[in-house]
Amino acid sequence: MGRVKQTHLAVLGALGVRPMTGYALREAFQDALGHFWSESFGQIYPALNELTDAGFIEKRPGDRAGSSVYTLTDSGRRQLLDLLNQPPTPVPPRNGLMLRLFFGHALGPEACKKLILDARETARRQLETYAGIRAGMAAEEEDTEHHPYWLLTVSAGEHTAWAAVAWAEESLAALEKLPA
Amino acid sequence: MGRVKQTHLAVLGALGVRPMTGYALREAFQDALGHFWSESFGQIYPALNELTDAGFIEKRPGDRAGSSVYTLTDSGRRQLLDLLNQPPTPVPPRNGLMLRLFFGHALGPEACKKLILDARETARRQLETYAGIRAGMAAEEEDTEHHPYWLLTVSAGEHTAWAAVAWAEESLAALEKLPA
DNA sequence: TCATTCATGTAAGTGGTTACATGATTCA
DNA sequence: TGAATCATGTAACCACTTACATGAATGA
Numbered sequence: 203m204g205r206v207k208q209t210h211l212a213v214l215g216a217l218g219v220r221p222m223t224g225y226a227l228r229e230a231f232q233d234a235l236g237h238f239w240s241e242s243f244g245q246i247y248p249a250l251n252e253l254t255d256a257g258f259i260e261k262r263p264g265d266r267a268g269s270s271v272y273t274l275t276d277s278g279r280r281q282l283l284d285l286l287n288q289p290p291t292p293v294p295p296r297n298g299l300m301l302r303l304f305f306g307h308a309l310g311p312e313a314c315k316k317l318i319l320d321a322r323e324t325a326r327r328q329l330e331t332y333a334g335i336r337a338g339m340a341a342e343e344e345d346t347e348h349h350p351y352w353l354l355t356v357s358a359g360e361h362t363a364w365a366a367v368a369w370a371e372e373s374l375a376a377l378e379k380l381p382a
Numbered sequence: 383m384g385r386v387k388q389t390h391l392a393v394l395g396a397l398g399v400r401p402m403t404g405y406a407l408r409e410a411f412q413d414a415l416g417h418f419w420s421e422s423f424g425q426i427y428p429a430l431n432e433l434t435d436a437g438f439i440e441k442r443p444g445d446r447a448g449s450s451v452y453t454l455t456d457s458g459r460r461q462l463l464d465l466l467n468q469p470p471t472p473v474p475p476r477n478g479l480m481l482r483l484f485f486g487h488a489l490g491p492e493a494c495k496k497l498i499l500d501a502r503e504t505a506r507r508q509l510e511t512y513a514g515i516r517a518g519m520a521a522e523e524e525d526t527e528h529h530p531y532w533l534l535t536v537s538a539g540e541h542t543a544w545a546a547v548a549w550a551e552e553s554l555a556a557l558e559k560l561p562a
Numbered sequence: 563t564c565a566t567t568c569a570t571g572t573a574a575g576t577g578g579t580t581a582c583a584t585g586a587t588t589c590a
Numbered sequence: 591t592g593a594a595t596c597a598t599g600t601a602a603c604c605a606c607t608t609a610c611a612t613g614a615a616t617g618a
């Protein structure tokens with residue numbers, strides 16, 4: 203029912219930071235938001251047309267032939283604020299790792315250990331990329347008003363990854379003690 | 383492309399624990415797996431028919447008129463093991479809270495604080511339900527071979543929730559210090 | 563008897579991915 | 591000149607939710 207079009211929110215928000223082409227929009231999602239948000243071309247381009255029709259963004263010719271840069275209009279800025287203020291729509295959880303562990307008795311302890319080791323490895327690699335993002339933000343980027351908010355999201359990712367590592371250690375130890 | 387039908391895996395796994403009706407299956411998902419998995423009737427009933435056609439489960443009349451209890455067949459047990467051993471399919475992330483915080487400059491610090499307070503409250507309530515699940519498992523339920531694996535998933539939920547609370551505290555403090 | 567729970571299913575719609583098609587521009 | 595990148599879009603498909611329709615059994 204009157205569900206918020208999350209893609210519209212994401213696109214308006216990104217264009218609020220700076221005007222962009224659809225292509226650049228997707229790169230921005232992957233780079234800056236990649237660890238907690240995703241959009242594909244199949245979503246972005248239709249959304250850009252819908253938002254243009256609605257008058258929330260304006261399409262202007264870009265540097266290259268055929269490319270278009272989109273900018274927020276005043277009504278778009280109002281719409282963005284409106285969408286931002288709506289409560290986040292809860293996503294039904296679908297955690298394939300947990301599903302497999304829940305059926306761990308059928309899967310067997312060794313396969314479970316392997317799954318957990320993989321999860322720990324993934325979390326560790328995430329911590330590295332977060333460190334990279336922090337370093338990048340501290341160094342090259344000039345201090346913007348977005349800075350403190352972006353750090354909040356990076357910090358959330360770090361906390362989650364730390365928790366995953368700690369859980370993995372504990373769980374491996376627990377499986378080790380399991381009577382065969 | 384040859385994607386694993388996650389619903390099939392979930393249904394086979396649950397029926398491997400004990401034979402059930404479609405209705406009971408859904409309750410089991412909500413109760414035991416609710417915090418990391420979800421299935422709706424619109425998924426479960428078609429899946430049950432598909433799995434029956436494939437010979438992975440068997441349909442037998444249940445206690446009530448018109449009801450059916452489904453049981454794993456031998457080939458179903460093999461199929462379950464096969465699906466369990468396939469790597470979890472990564473879910474594209476879609477975190478509405480993080481999206482809003484990323485655009486926190488547009489949203490404003492007060493609204494951000496409220497979002498974080500809500501997130502902390504949610505995490506705290508989750509911790510309570512996990513404590514309840516632990517208590518329930520320790521007390522009424524007899525010790526099954528599934529027990530240690532189920533604890534793994536509860537523990538994962540707890541770690542994640544603790545991390546969310548810690549992150550929320552930090553983030554609230556950070557927003558407090560923000561120059562207006 | 564009447565509300566609630568148990569039980570099975572379908573239809574419509576949504577939100578999303580993937581693959582495909584096309585072509586300009588840049589740079590080695 | 592040719593590969594990689596920039597750029598826009600569509601079509602097909604998929605998984606999933608929600609709402610709807612139906613009805614038996616239970617229990618207050």
